[in-house]
Amino acid sequence: MRYEDCDESLVEAFLKVVEARFPRYAHLNIKLIYDTKKRTKGGTITLASIEKASDKLRFFTKDNIAVEGYDYVLIMDQKAWELASDKDKVRMISHELQHILIDEKDRLKLREHEISDFYMEVKHNEDDPEWKRRLGTLVDDVYAQEQEEKEE
Numbered sequence: 001m002r003y004e005d006c007d008e009s010l011v012e013a014f015l016k017v018v019e020a021r022f023p024r025y026a027h028l029n030i031k032l033i034y035d036t037k038k039r040t041k042g043g044t045i046t047l048a049s050i051e052k053a054s055d056k057l058r059f060f061t062k063d064n065i066a067v068e069g070y071d072y073v074l075i076m077d078q079k080a081w082e083l084a085s086d087k088d089k090v091r092m093i094s095h096e097l098q099h100i101l102i103d104e105k106d107r108l109k110l111r112e113h114e115i116s117d118f119y120m121e122v123k124h125n126e127d128d129p130e131w132k133r134r135l136g137t138l139v140d141d142v143y144a145q146e147q148e149e150k151e152e
Helices: 008-021 055-060 078-083 086-097 119-124 131-151
Strands: 003-005 030-035 048-052 072-077 100-102 108-110
Touching (some): 008 030, 008 086, 030 078, 048 086, 048 108, 072 078, 072 086, 086 119, 086 131
Parallel strands (some): 030 072
Antiparallel strands (some): 003 030, 048 072, 100 108
């Protein structure tokens, strides 16, 4: 299957990031899954993404944790997670959580990439502003190497 439930390492890191940087989202139900295949957008590898759950997805994701279904789904590239340093793992999770938006009427939405909205993230990553490109190149190279091995 393309998507898999995440392991405990992602859950633990996610909970730490929410507690440390995004406590206002602690009440949200966010499903964490791995994507086992390479995704790209505009020629750039997608390390992680977050989606707002539709009503249909909320229905299908009901479980003991989220009795009314999940609010969002965070999709983590499994290879990216395996290859990332602990600091880069925090960066990936933090980046995706920056996309969550709760409007003045408490409606859940997604925020697009806007530098003004991501100021906190830019400041948080000033020690390694190229982290995403560096990690993306590494993950992309591993996928390419695996593809070459399959073709041999």
